[in-house]
Amino acid sequence: MTAVNAPPGGPRLRAEGIRKTFPGVRALQGVSISLAPGEVRALLGRNGAGKSTLVKILSGALRPDAGRIRLDGRDVQLPNPAAAQAHGIATVHQELSIVPELSVAENMLLGRWRSAGARGMFIRPAAMRAHAAQHLDSLGVAIDPAARAGTLSLADRQAVEIARALSHGTRVLILDEPTSSLAEAEARALHALIRRLAATGLCFLYISHRMDEIARVADSVTVLRDGREVATEPIAKAGTERVVELMTGDTADDAPAGPRRGKPAAGAPAVLSVRGLCVNDSVRDVSFELRAGEIIGVAGLLGSGSTELLRCLAGQVRRTGGSVTLDGRAFTPRGPRQAMRAGVGYAPADRAKEGLVLGMSVSGNLVAASLPSLRARGLLSRRQERLTACASRDRLSIKAPSLRTAVGTLSGGNQQKVILGRLLNAGSRVLLLDEPTRGVDVTAKRRMYRLFHELAAQGVSILVVSSELEELFAFCDRLLVLHGGRVVGHPPIEETTPASVMTLAMGGAPR
Incomplete structure (x- = not known):
């Protein structure tokens, strides 16, 4: 693994030996990563590589099972997002948290309106707008603090999110898929903003699946695979083919x-x-x-x-x-x-929330989309329901103690078979x-x-x-x-x- 040289002052952020396990899944297996002041680090990996888990740990949304996090050479504890924010670590997620009905200024001070100045129990709107204008101006963006946030373009909403993060005194900014909904011109403007902010010493962890933009914005790249860090390299060495090989473990041949x-x-x-x-x-x-x-x-x-x-x-x-x-x-x-x-039958990715009625029986789930065909004289035929469910069980080799068993108690594979059975019973x-x-x-x-x-x-x-x-x-x-x-x-x-x-x-x- 090729190390990326840090400036003489040492890293701003360092996570060492981070481990996190969920039931049946080792999401992170001793991952270490460090960011120098002014560095833009791209974090890459396939879906499920561990990127989201690492981001949640660094932002205080999850606690690691093992490992430590250091800021400017000191160990810190991040039990929740508020603690991470207090230590200067902020995250702008792919799904922006802007409240459309509120003004830009109100969004920027959401949860801390009194910090802009208040008299007794009253908030001072003028002070809020001045506070927002100051931080927006520092980014070089022309956004009216009094404008309703819902009227802004996606690019401007993202700028408001970044300005809000920086107004907390952020030293480490994590950007999760920041250009996924932006047009090319807007993405380039965001990259230019990131480079300007990096020049002031702010460091970034930049998560993206778009290799074409990584070379424009990042100084270095860390690749995760199966919960492990497989390489950290300067961006000059990390061409597309090299990164793909690291992400997949495959070569072109x-x-x-x-x-x-x-x-x-x-x-x-x-x-x-x-x-x-x-x-x-x-x-x-x-x-x-x-x-x-x-x-x-x-x-x-x-x-x-x-x-x-x-x-x-x-x-x-x-x-x-x-x-x-x-x-x-x-x-x-x-x-x-x-x-x-x-x-045409559809099986959603989240079978627990969208694909199944977990408290309903296996039989009930199998016939839920084909009830009209099971009616006799206007009434549901229990015999026909049982025959249809038995046929699906045998056809798809569904393993269940009984067709009356709640589908939520089955294994993931058998739950998926129940969804397929329901679609096929409906004539898909x-x-x-x-x-x-x-x-x-x-x-x-x-x-x-x-x-x-x-x-x-x-x-x-x-x-x-x-x-x-x-x-x-x-x-x-x-x-x-x-x-x-x-x-x-x-x-x-x-x-x-x-x-x-x-x-x-x-x-x-x-x-």
Whole structure:
């Protein structure tokens, strides 16, 4: 590992041997990182590498199981975000915390309005606006402190967040995906602001999936993989290919491993045809065709638009441009129910909150979307419900003590099978699967891969999003690679590698 030289004064922030474990997951395994005054450090890694956990620990939102944090050479305790803020560590998250109904000045002093000066029980609006104007001016941004925050552009809201953080006396500023919703010109303006602030001694931890911007804004880069720090290097040495190899553990010549299956016939009809699909700024001009019995994997990092693509096709969000046809006919579902009636079923990434009724029985969850077909003389047929649930259990090999068992007591893999069973019972011929193996152990994952193969062999078409590139190579026919809401590649599995796909997903040139 190549060290980045710190100035003679030593690091401003140093985290040493940080460990954090969640049930079944070692999120951080002895990670160490240091930031020098005036340094902009990029923090990179695939989804699940440990970036978010490290940020939460440094910002006081989580406590580490082991390790220590030092500021200017002194050990500090960060039991909560307020403590981190008091020590000069501030975080601007991807989802901004601006309150739209309040003014810019009120947002900047949210929770500490009296610090701008008050007489008795009364807040002085003029003093608040003057306080806000002072910090906004220091950033060189022209924003009216009296303006309602909801009327500002995303770039200006982000500037307000940064000004608010700096008004606390911040010495370390953590920016989490700060350009994910910004246009190119706005992103460049933000980078220029960061460089100006770094020149004053402020240090940054900059989290991003966009390699094209890292070289513009960062001095150095730290790469995490599977909860470990694998390298910290000056930005001059950290080209796209080098970073991708560090993130994936692969080189350009590595061949993907995993079972393969026969592709659908070349003449198989296009079941789902998407042309120029747009969803606001999340999905931009996406086009592809999904054939009968085909499995397409959607590869993309956080903010790529992959989830939004699935939600749009499932009728959960309206498209703002383009067209979709299902079996050659226009497909514009007004909601998830209409999409499911047409044969398109959606399994969300968060199965506990959105995919299942945890307190309901396995049987109840399996038939929840197909109740009309189980009625006899207007009443629900318990016999038909039982037969349908038993058939799903046998078809998908669902392991449960009983069909009356609450689905919330099952393992993650079996819960996912219940969701698939419900979609199939509703007549879904196209499955939209968002992170279907999240939280599932290795053995259960392999069983699910075989299940996807079996469903495809029966003519079911599958569009699947996964943050684990290797598993897409294990069961998909081809890939759709997204970056910034756009398709940047659609390679057949046998003609690419995980490292090449990661390069595309990060905005790099194809190999």
